[in-house]
Amino acid sequence: MADKPVAARHRSLEVGQVVSRAGNKTIVVAVARQGAHPMYERSVHHRKKFHVHDEKNECQVGDWIRFAACRPLSRQKCWRLREIITRAAVPVLLESDTAAS
Template sequence: MPKRILIGTVTSDKTDKTVTVKVERKVKHPLYGKIIRRSKNYHAHDENNQYHVGDVVRIEECRPISKTKTWTVKDEVVSGGTQAIEADLDVEAAGN
């Protein structure tokens, strides 16, 4: 079974090797139909203490590390739409 991956914002980094990540989702109200936001906090393992408050990170489900910690931080989500990507493209001219 594949591991779940969620994206959220770090809200606390005060504990050692642990960050608290707030994950928001949008759901439709069952009666009124309005889109409302629901959020949940997850404790995620951060081995090197490299993520701080405000970082948008991707967390992955893992085995239980402690009583409340069953997620690990995979990486930081890079904001912004454009990035410089170096590509190795060998373009050959097709000529006869």
């Protein structure tokens, strides 16, 4: 019998916005979904938070990221950062602002 090639494991991918830096190498990401209410058929917004492993501590609050499922890394963390889609806008400080304080 010929051996069949092993297919790559399908990992679920999610896209969300960073809402908090929970600690060293950990970020909290909110994923928003919209669905219909089962009885009233009105659109309902759902939001779920995920603890995501950020190995290089490169994410900031407000970034949009893509993350994937992985093996459990801690009690709450079983997601790993894949890529940063959009960086958050960083406010620019002017020289007059720093001199006033």
